[in-house]
Amino acid sequence: MAASEFQSLQGMSDIRAPEIYLWRMIEDEARKLFNCYGYEELRTPVLEKLSVFKRSIGDTTDVVQKEMYAFKDRGGRELAMCPEGTAGTIRHLAGCGEEGLNARVFYIAPMFRCERPQAGRKRQFHQVGVEATGEPNPLADAECIALQQNLLEAWGLVGSKIQISTRGARSDRQPVADGLREALQPHLNNLCEDCQRRIDENVLRVIDCKNEGCAKIVDQIPSALEFMAEESRQYLDAVIQALEKMGIEVEVNPKLVRGLDYYVHTVWEITHDALGAQNAIAGGGRYEIALGKKAVPGVGFAVGIERVITSLETCGITAEQFAPKGGIWLISLGEDALAENMKLARQLREKGNRCGMELADKSMKAQMRKANREGAEIVIIRGEDELAKGTVVVKDMEDGSQEEMNLEDVIRNA
RNA sequence: GUGAUUGUAGCUCAGUUGGUUAGAGCGCCUGAUUGUGGUUCAGGAGGCCGCGGGUUCAAAUCCCGUCUUUCACCCCA
Structure with a gap:
């Protein structure tokens, strides 16, 4: 704007x-x-x-x-x-x-x-x-x-x-133009200004004039097909x-x-x-x-x-109706998790998944809000605990359920 | 080319007869005790009032120009 x-x-x-x-x-x-x-x-x-x-x-x-x-x-x-x-x-x-x-x-x-x-x-x-x-x-x-x-x-x-x-x-053009002109001639004075001009320049245009008076006249004369x-x-x-x-x-x-x-x-x-x-x-x-x-x-x-x-x-x-939907959203708590999630996102995307994540250090609440707004179906949460264990928390955004899973399994099943 | 019409926050719009720090709703950001979204509540950020001139002590508001929006004529998809 x-x-x-x-x-x-x-x-x-x-x-x-x-x-x-x-x-x-x-x-x-x-x-x-x-x-x-x-x-x-x-x-x-x-x-x-x-x-x-x-x-x-x-x-x-x-x-x-x-x-x-x-x-x-x-x-x-x-x-x-x-x-x-x-x-x-x-x-x-x-x-x-x-x-x-x-x-x-x-x-x-x-x-x-x-x-x-x-x-x-x-x-x-x-x-x-x-x-x-x-x-x-x-x-x-x-x-x-x-x-x-x-x-x-x-x-x-x-x-x-x-x-x-x-x-x-092509050979019909002249006879059609002549025929229409001749048919319109008696009504010349009742045609609109534009059509009086068009009758010489381009008779066919008179035929589809929207002016009511012209339309009535056109209805009375033979159609172009007849010539x-x-x-x-x-x-x-x-x-x-x-x-x-x-x-x-x-x-x-x-x-x-x-x-x-x-x-x-x-x-x-x-x-x-x-x-x-x-x-x-x-x-x-x-x-x-x-x-x-x-x-x-x-x-x-x-x-x-x-x-x-x-x-x-x-x-x-x-x-x-045709907007891309669903996908995975990665949530990172702390700088280490953020760096690791960059790698995870790449792996998931390589397998054809639509996957997004916040690239700045934001609160979990903010990241969850964004995941929701982006319409993510699944959210993967990773903080220090999960990093240490080699796991991630996988949350289903639809019903809110979540479970801790092995990172390898998640990548394999993606 | 002709005739109308529009322009104010990211979006949709208020803004009185020209008069002080230009408003609302939605959205956005931050919080409501440590790592959990969509609801609610509280707070906050954000405006070349399309652009350029002019009138005035004073213009989002009046005048002129210009660009743009929307619509019609003409014509076309």
Whole structure:
């Protein structure tokens, strides 16, 4: 709380115990599950050439235009900190030749976006995401969504909703934009200010405007899907059918808009009510990204760890549940016992025991209090008497019982 | 980028119309006869009142700036 000259940056926070226990659970469960699905971990640099993001996410998107940490380094090179994970991943895979066109990778990494912080939005935030490259195939998309659902389940998250839609093939973009514009034209004067601007810049944004008046108008006009080629709609249907076979329910929402340029065909979003205005905990879709000679097709998703954590908390899942517990606490009475206990602690720790002790000469009462506070299950007491006899007193903190035991036996049974 | 909002002890917060040594609860430390925790009781330590300016005899309190917190818009995970 103490604000100082050397405080951390706005929207960037330090993560420590107990909260960190939840982070570790999330990461551990993710790695386990990704292994089951045959995904390998990929760690890409935080910094990339600015062009990587411009080219893949899109030059005109808000993410690139107003949210990135972009700067020139000492050599005048234009760089940016990754605002999302797909671009860097595909930049890597695009350089892997044949192998990169049929890969399954996942990442757990920090992302950076220079926006004003608010609920569920940090300037440094963290995502766990996957990418599976390969030619468009509805089954691949369905499997990716299945993986995502399994992931949320593995974390114990309940109450999330999945919405799905399609952006159609690239060739559908123009007809969709034209079609929507034409349909909206008669209502132009009734749209909100933003939408009057958006109708030219990015019609799709009009579709998901939260303004009530705009929403009503949008309900009256045909959905974007109706301006797409038949094959594009069939592709979405195939994904939905495959999901149904796996027992995964989705809500089709033609108004779902995903802003990044690289998406084609299937797009989806997971929302959770716990979150407030930023209610998406995960988003994904099929894409096509040209960062090399050949465009890399693939499908993937990313989950926001911070947002998952707030959602988990409303499910009653807390960090404390994953806190390390129990262990042994050593109590030393006198300097000799203290020195000997240092040795004992080392031996116990070498055998994998969680073991703590006071390193200063404190009263027994103080040491016992600390042992209790640290949640020790067992306390080992050593004073001059025990030292002389080669024994220790072993106390069970739960029921308060204690007995004198041979030091060797204690180490052997640890 | 726009509009609100916050900052006082380790934590959660009081602090009257500007006025003397800035408070509480929890936590922490020490004790309640020699080497035994979680309960109780007694005592104690601990504060650049976010930071920098200004007004005033006098500022935690009023004014300006700045950083930060939280929230919304925009957009996204």
